[in-house]
Amino acid sequence: MEATCANPSIVTASRTIQPYRSPALSLRFLTYRNKRFFPYSLTVTRCSTTKSRETGQDSTFESSISLKKGLVLDLGVSKDSWDSEEIGSPVVKRFLSDNEERWYMWYHGSSKQNPVSDCIGLAVSNNGIHWERGKGKVESSDDVGLVMSCGEDWWGFDTASVRPGEVVIMSSSKVRANSSVYWMYYTGYTTETVEFQSQGFTSGLGNPERFHLCDENVEKSRVYRSLPGLAISQDGRHWARIEGEHHSGALFDVGSEKDWDFYYIASPHVVFHGDGDLRMYYHSFDDKPGEFCIGMARSRDGIKWLKLGKILGGRISEKDGSGFFDELGGRYPCVTRNKRDESYVMAYEGVDRNGKTSIGLAVSKDGINDWKRVQDEEAVVAVGEGSAWDNEGVGCPYLIEMDGDSDHQWRLYYRGVGNGGRTGIGLAEIAMGGEQFELEEDRDGPLELLQSLRSKATELLLREEWEESIKVYTEFIDLSRRQVSRNGGSDPNPDSIAKLRRSLCLALCNRAEARARLRDFLEAMRDCDQALEIEKTHFKTLLCKGKVLLGLSKYSLALECFKTALLDPQASDNFETVTGYMEKCKKLEFQAKTGAFDLSDWILSGFRGRCPELAEFIGLIEIKKSEFSGRGLFATKNIVGGTSILVTKAVAIERGILGNGESGEKAQLIMWKNFVEEVTESVRKCGRTRRVVSALSTGQDEDNLEIPDIALFRPDEAFETYDDSKQSLDTEKLLSILDVNSLVEDAVSAKVMGKNKEYYGVGLWTLASFINHSCIPNARRLHVGDYVIVHASRDIKAGEEITFAYFDVLSPLEKRKEMAESWGFRCGCSRCKFESVLYVTNQEIRELEMGLERGVDAGNAVYMVEEGMKRWKVKGKDKGLLRASYWGIYDEIYNSERLMKRWGRKIPTVEVVVDSVSDVVGSDERLMKMAVEGMMKKNGGCSNIVEMEKILKLGKGVYGKVVSKKKAMKTLLGLE
Numbered sequence: 001m002e003a004t005c006a007n008p009s010i011v012t013a014s015r016t017i018q019p020y021r022s023p024a025l026s027l028r029f030l031t032y033r034n035k036r037f038f039p040y041s042l043t044v045t046r047c048s049t050t051k052s053r054e055t056g057q058d059s060t061f062e063s064s065i066s067l068k069k070g071l072v073l074d075l076g077v078s079k080d081s082w083d084s085e086e087i088g089s090p091v092v093k094r095f096l097s098d099n100e101e102r103w104y105m106w107y108h109g110s111s112k113q114n115p116v117s118d119c120i121g122l123a124v125s126n127n128g129i130h131w132e133r134g135k136g137k138v139e140s141s142d143d144v145g146l147v148m149s150c151g152e153d154w155w156g157f158d159t160a161s162v163r164p165g166e167v168v169i170m171s172s173s174k175v176r177a178n179s180s181v182y183w184m185y186y187t188g189y190t191t192e193t194v195e196f197q198s199q200g201f202t203s204g205l206g207n208p209e210r211f212h213l214c215d216e217n218v219e220k221s222r223v224y225r226s227l228p229g230l231a232i233s234q235d236g237r238h239w240a241r242i243e244g245e246h247h248s249g250a251l252f253d254v255g256s257e258k259d260w261d262f263y264y265i266a267s268p269h270v271v272f273h274g275d276g277d278l279r280m281y282y283h284s285f286d287d288k289p290g291e292f293c294i295g296m297a298r299s300r301d302g303i304k305w306l307k308l309g310k311i312l313g314g315r316i317s318e319k320d321g322s323g324f325f326d327e328l329g330g331r332y333p334c335v336t337r338n339k340r341d342e343s344y345v346m347a348y349e350g351v352d353r354n355g356k357t358s359i360g361l362a363v364s365k366d367g368i369n370d371w372k373r374v375q376d377e378e379a380v381v382a383v384g385e386g387s388a389w390d391n392e393g394v395g396c397p398y399l400i401e402m403d404g405d406s407d408h409q410w411r412l413y414y415r416g417v418g419n420g421g422r423t424g425i426g427l428a429e430i431a432m433g434g435e436q437f438e439l440e441e442d443r444d445g446p447l448e449l450l451q452s453l454r455s456k457a458t459e460l461l462l463r464e465e466w467e468e469s470i471k472v473y474t475e476f477i478d479l480s481r482r483q484v485s486r487n488g489g490s491d492p493n494p495d496s497i498a499k500l501r502r503s504l505c506l507a508l509c510n511r512a513e514a515r516a517r518l519r520d521f522l523e524a525m526r527d528c529d530q531a532l533e534i535e536k537t538h539f540k541t542l543l544c545k546g547k548v549l550l551g552l553s554k555y556s557l558a559l560e561c562f563k564t565a566l567l568d569p570q571a572s573d574n575f576e577t578v579t580g581y582m583e584k585c586k587k588l589e590f591q592a593k594t595g596a597f598d599l600s601d602w603i604l605s606g607f608r609g610r611c612p613e614l615a616e617f618i619g620l621i622e623i624k625k626s627e628f629s630g631r632g633l634f635a636t637k638n639i640v641g642g643t644s645i646l647v648t649k650a651v652a653i654e655r656g657i658l659g660n661g662e663s664g665e666k667a668q669l670i671m672w673k674n675f676v677e678e679v680t681e682s683v684r685k686c687g688r689t690r691r692v693v694s695a696l697s698t699g700q701d702e703d704n705l706e707i708p709d710i711a712l713f714r715p716d717e718a719f720e721t722y723d724d725s726k727q728s729l730d731t732e733k734l735l736s737i738l739d740v741n742s743l744v745e746d747a748v749s750a751k752v753m754g755k756n757k758e759y760y761g762v763g764l765w766t767l768a769s770f771i772n773h774s775c776i777p778n779a780r781r782l783h784v785g786d787y788v789i790v791h792a793s794r795d796i797k798a799g800e801e802i803t804f805a806y807f808d809v810l811s812p813l814e815k816r817k818e819m820a821e822s823w824g825f826r827c828g829c830s831r832c833k834f835e836s837v838l839y840v841t842n843q844e845i846r847e848l849e850m851g852l853e854r855g856v857d858a859g860n861a862v863y864m865v866e867e868g869m870k871r872w873k874v875k876g877k878d879k880g881l882l883r884a885s886y887w888g889i890y891d892e893i894y895n896s897e898r899l900m901k902r903w904g905r906k907i908p909t910v911e912v913v914v915d916s917v918s919d920v921v922g923s924d925e926r927l928m929k930m931a932v933e934g935m936m937k938k939n940g941g942c943s944n945i946v947e948m949e950k951i952l953k954l955g956k957g958v959y960g961k962v963v964s965k966k967k968a969m970k971t972l973l974g975l976e
């Protein structure tokens with residue numbers, strides 16, 4: 001499986017975690033502005049609010065704004081990938097269940113080895129943007145990659161190429177993707193071609209278009225006689241063909257010579273209208289008018305089809321048809337039902353007189369008759385400008401309506417063609433103004449200005465340019481208010497005032513949304529409240545307010561808000577969204593109060609889907625003056641090992657996969673630069689963040705730092721003390737703060753998440769930044785998504801300082817000193833003090849160290865340490881300290897049969913050593929691994945219950961009580 005993007009979600013702190021010593025100074029010389037990992041292009045391709053000349057009707061689509069988000073799937077990188085040469089025909093499905101979101105994309109592709117033969121593959125994603133794809137055939141039901149090759153029956157209609165048209169889920173889409181029954185309608189080709197007779201058509205017919213075969217003439221005069229086929233699958237990966245009525249196994253044949261669909265049938269797209277009513281939309285080329293046409297067929301069972309005829313053709317015959325983006329007709333229909341009004345929406349690829357392709361929309365009330373184009377002359381999604389990846393053509397659209405609360409958002413996946421015919425799959429978002437601001441009069445007055453402001457603000461909102469959209473909404477809101485008060489009461493047309501007030505309410509709501517994105521929660525709340533004064537139960541505003549309250553961790557108030565939203569008639573369409581938020585509020589409130597988080601199910605699911613939601617939580621702790629340096633966190637009550645101490649969300653995180661060597665270092669610098677920029681932005685936008693970040697240490701004069709009240713870190717409290725001054729922190733100070741307090745997510749995360757070893761993430765978690773280092777730590781970190789959970793790695797007494805390891809504490813004193821130095825401090829912990837004294841006074845230890853440097857036999861060295869401790873009067877817990885320092889040699893001996901044969905009887909058992917070390921440094925993966933291996937060797941399995949319990953206890957120390965189910969813990973320990 002090739003991961004196209006890192007999305008790490010759970011990370012454990014361990015020996016390899018190094019708090020970040022920043023390359024901050026060198027960054028100043030870097031000018032490259034990294035565009036993050038995903039090449040979003042954020043280009044507005046079409047923005048029109050004109051009424052459809054053709055329809056003149058009140059379609060919710062009449063004002064559509066599309067926004068290209070960029071390339072989401074490029075060609076397969078490796079030369080031998082099945083999809084390295086060309087890709088297209090995306091068919092995208094989104095599956096939602098209670099706690100996960102899964103996206104599937106089937107698409108066709110061809111390889112460099114065999115560029116004329118297309119196969120079908122599957123990619124998966126948890127957000128529809130970052131896709132995981134495979135380079136070879138899928139093996140298991142979790143795998144991704146090639147899922148369907150050409151047919152092998154010599155008489156079959158699909159022996160040369162297959163391309164997906166649509167996948168119909170024959171059970172609910174609210175079930176897990178892998179238990180559904182999928183019906184795939186696809187286009188199959190043989191090598192049989194038909195001569196193409198149309199005179200007027202000057203560019204290639206393109207069935208199938210093969211952009212890698214740049215010689216257009218190949219396809220000019222001949223087309224492949226493709227037909228529609230059906231295959232079914234239980235898991236979307238393993239497909240069985242269903243034979244249709246046609247002798248070739250296809251579902252049906254082309255029409256007779258006089259019919260419009262005589263040449264071929266392509267891109268079958270099937271819509272489930274109701275029981276016993278399936279509708280297929282497909283395209284062909286009608287040579288009488290010389291244009292691409294879209295037609296329909298109907299079926300009761302999805303297998304036997306009855307053709308109904310053409311439903312959408314070209315515009316050649318139209319009076320002013322020339323110059324339209326779809327003058328030569330439409331193809332690749334993708335039809336879907338608009339959840340709002342049950343009408344049908346079709347996205348299609350329009351072909352202009354030069355053969356250039358772009359994407360248009362059409363609507364129909366019943367999906368059969370009366371299809372109307374949404375925009376007349378221009379496409380909804382046009383080719384990219386300049387050297388964009390899709391500057392040659394866009395087409396093969398796949399439209400998805402997103403459930404949710406935003407302004408009627410649709411996603412449109414499409415095939416883009418760029419320079420040299422390079423293909424890729426891109427994403428555009430389409431907003432259909434659901435609550436249109438309708439203008440009926442006074443086109444030159446303020447109403448026109450209002451309309452233009454509103455369109456501009458909506459567009460900016462869609463482009464996620466929050467600050468700009470807030471500015472324009474503010475203009476709109478001020479002007480509307482003036483307008484309302486000027487005309488209020490005395491207006492001859494009370495209807496128009498009512499509309500104006502509705503628009504004002506929506507604008508306030510949208511501005512709140514933008515402000516919430518910038519974490520301007522107080523302002524967002526104000527906007528929501530003002531909108532609700534206009535319309536008490538405005539659904540979208542109630543949703544927005546609920547989310548703002550969630551953002552402020554005010555879970556019970558948020559719950560009330562969502563409950564009120566549920567009473568609105570619009571809620572029926574968004575029932576699951578609202579009830580989903582309500583469940584979230586209840587869960588988070590419980591978690592914030594108790595700190596009871598459980599990741600077991602997520603772990604058991606193999607970390608599939610979204611990370612579990614977490615609430616910020618502050619346990620039994622306070623900030624006080626530390627013996628080490630400056631401030632520290634202290635337990636106010638006894639804390640049992642494994643218990644969560646705090647859960648806090650990162651101010652910012654930057655993640656990526658770093659390579660090795662110079663390029664890896666450069667990538668690291670760029671990541672650091674981005675990270676600094678992100679923190680700077682957060683600090684500038686939010687007074688609360690500014691205050692908590694500026695309370696952190698710069699590493700200077702720590703003992704004179706103010707001791708902040710821990711309440712400052714409670715999101716609940718922060719709401720009341722929010723300030724609005726929008727200032728930045730002094731850059732020098734901010735860089736020092738980040739240098740001292742940033743933490744790096746480590747390679748263990750890669751292991752836990754099954755991610756690439758070179759995965760790298762750096763972040764800032766404010767409250768956790770008060771935790772000092774100790775070489776005998778009592779706490780550990782676990783990173784889950786953007787949150788860090790700090791838990792007790794062993795029992796902690798009331799009043800004890802909470803500490804974790806900034807670096808590997810299973811290493812000798814000198815090494816630890818070096819690491820602390822790179823952090824800019826001298827460790828003042830009791831273990832360092834004890835060992836320093838011992839080393840100064842003990843010649844034998846110094847000799848032992850020299851021996852280790854020379855590479856003395858590990859067995860001998862362990863024996864010397866163990867025997868030495870008797871002479872040096874090192875007793876009880878102190879033995880664990882020295883064993884931790886020389887962990888490397890203990891590890892070596894216990895892992896070597898040869899050494900154990902020789903020394904095994906003379907040294908303590910693995911269990912004794914693991915117990916004594918974990919007693920002083922807390923749990924650690926390596927101790928756990930050694931205990932597990934020891935148990936396996938001794939018992940030949942994990943049958944010994946007492947030892948098993950001991951190991952699970954160690955596991956609890958490493959991962960915390962958040963892994964409450966034994967089965968999940970065993971999975972992490974590799975015992976399941």
Ligand SMILES: C[S@@+](CC[C@H](N)C(=O)[O-])C[C@H]1O[C@@H](n2cnc3c(N)ncnc32)[C@H](O)[C@@H]1O
Nearest residue numbers: 628629630631697769770772773825826827828
């Ligand atoms: C992330 S901050 C920890 C909180 C810090 N003590 C404060 O007052 O904000 C890291 C800094 O704390 C100090 N520090 C942490 N652990 C220490 C230790 N074991 N001995 C001495 N100084 C320590 C160092 O100055 C280090 O740069």
